[in-house]
Amino acid sequence: MNTGQPPTADLREHYRRLMNSxxxxxxxxxxxxxxxxxxxxxxxxxxxxxxxxxxxxxxxEPAPLSAIRPPERDAYPVLxxxxxxxxxxxxxxxxxxxxxxxxxxxxxxxxxxxxxNVNANNLLSFAAGGELILAIDAxxxxxxxxxxxxxxxxxxxxxxxxxAAPASEDPDEEEEEDEDDLDDRADYDWRAACLALIxxxxxxxxxxxxxxxxxxxxxxxxxxxxx
Numbered sequence: 001m002n003t004g005q006p007p008t009a010d011l012r013e014h015y016r017r018l019m020n021s022x023x024x025x026x027x028x029x030x031x032x033x034x035x036x037x038x039x040x041x042x043x044x045x046x047x048x049x050x051x052x053x054x055x056x057x058x059x060x061e062p063a064p065l066s067a068i069r070p071p072e073r074d075a076y077p078v079l080x081x082x083x084x085x086x087x088x089x090x091x092x093x094x095x096x097x098x099x100x101x102x103x104x105x106x107x108x109x110x111x112x113x114x115x116x117n118v119n120a121n122n123l124l125s126f127a128a129g130g131e132l133i134l135a136i137d138a139x140x141x142x143x144x145x146x147x148x149x150x151x152x153x154x155x156x157x158x159x160x161x162x163x164a165a166p167a168s169e170d171p172d173e174e175e176e177e178d179e180d181d182l183d184d185r186a187d188y189d190w191r192a193a194c195l196a197l198i199x200x201x202x203x204x205x206x207x208x209x210x211x212x213x214x215x216x217x218x219x220x221x222x223x224x225x226x227x
Contacts, residue, residue, distance in 0.1 A: 007158050011196035016189060018208060026191060030115040032089040032096035033202040037108050041085040044216055050104040051078060051095065052220040053227065062214035075219040083204040090206075090215075094123075098226045099135070102127040112201055114138070114194035124194050126153050138162075138190040155201040162193060 019025045036042055048057050058075075068077050071093050079090040089096055096102070097115035105111045106127035116122035116138075124141075126134040126149070133149035134156075136142075144150060144163045151157060199205050 007155075008193065008196035008200050011199050012189065012192045015192035015195040015199075015206070018195075018206065019191060022208060022211060028092055028117040030089075030091045030094055030096040030113065031195060031198065031206055032105070032111060032113040033083075033198055033204045034087040034089070034105050035110045035112075035202055036085055037110070039085050041082055042087055042109070044080050044087070044218075047080060047087050047089070047105070048218040048220075050107070051089070051101060051218060051225060053100070053104065053224045055221060055224040057218050057220045060217050060219065062216050064214050065211060068217060071222075073222050076222045076225070077217050077219050079215045079217045081210075081215045083202075086202050086204050088204055090211075095220075095222070095225055097123045097125055097135075099132050100226055102132050103130050106130055106132075112198045114191075114198055116191060116194075122190075122194075124156075124197070126156075128152065138194050153201070156197055159193070159197065161188075162197075 034042065034047060044059060048059050051057070059080075065079075068079075069075070071077060071091070076093065076095065077091070078095060079088075081088050094115050094117070096105075096113045102111055102113065102125055107130045109128070111125075111127045113123070113125040113127075115125075120139055122138050124134070124136045124138045125132065133152050134147055136147060141147075141163050143166065144157075156162065195206060
C-alpha cells in the first residue's frame with residue numbers, strides 16, 4: 001500500500017534526530033560506503049591504499065574523534081570501519097566526493113557517498129566498476145531526466161520526492177513549477193535524505209554511538225589522493 005510517505009521516511013527521522021543532537025554534522029562531513037561486488041570485505045589496508053592513490057599512507061590504531069587531529073594537507077585523516085562486508089569511511093572534508101577517489105574505491109565494488117560543507121555545497125555520489133555513475137547536487141538535483149545513470153541506483157530512483165517535478169508542456173506553467181520547486185526545496189531536509197538513502201541502499205547506519213566509538217583511521221596526502 002502506498003501511504004504517500006517516501007520509502008526512507010523512518011530513516012530520515014533517525015538522521016534528523018542525529019543531526020539535531022550532533023549539530024556539527026550539519027556544518028560539514030563526508031560519509032562513504034564501499035560495498036564489494038563479491039561480498040568479501042576489503043581489508044582496511046586495501047581501502048586505505050585506494051583512498052591514498054597508492055602513495056604511502058599510515059593506518060592508525062582505533063581512536064575516538066576527539067583524539068584525531070584536524071585535517072591537514074599532508075596528514076589528512078579518514079576514519080575506516082566495517083558493517084558486515086561494507087567498509088565505511090567518515091571524514092570532515094571531501095575526499096570521498098573526489099572523482100578520482102570514487103573511481104579507485106569502486107573497482108570491484110559499488111560506492112555511495114554523501115558530502116556537504118558549511119556553505120551547503122554538496123554531492124551525492126555513486127560509483128561502480130571504476131566509473132563515476134552519478135554526482136548530484138542534493139539541494140538542487142534537477143529532474144530525473146537530467147541523470148542518465150539513475151536507473152543503476154534503484155533506491156534513489158524510488159525516492160519520488162527527491163527530484164523536481166516533471167517538466168510541463170506549457171512554458172508558462174513550467175516557469176511557475178520551477179518557482180514552486182525552489183520554494184519546496186527550502187524546507188526539504190536533503191542532508192537527512194542523503195544519509196537515509198545510503199542507509200537504505202547498503203544497510204550501513206550512522207549513529208551517535210558510532211561517532212562516539214573509537215575507529216581505525218588512515219592519514220593520506222591530499223594532493224596525491226585527489227589525482
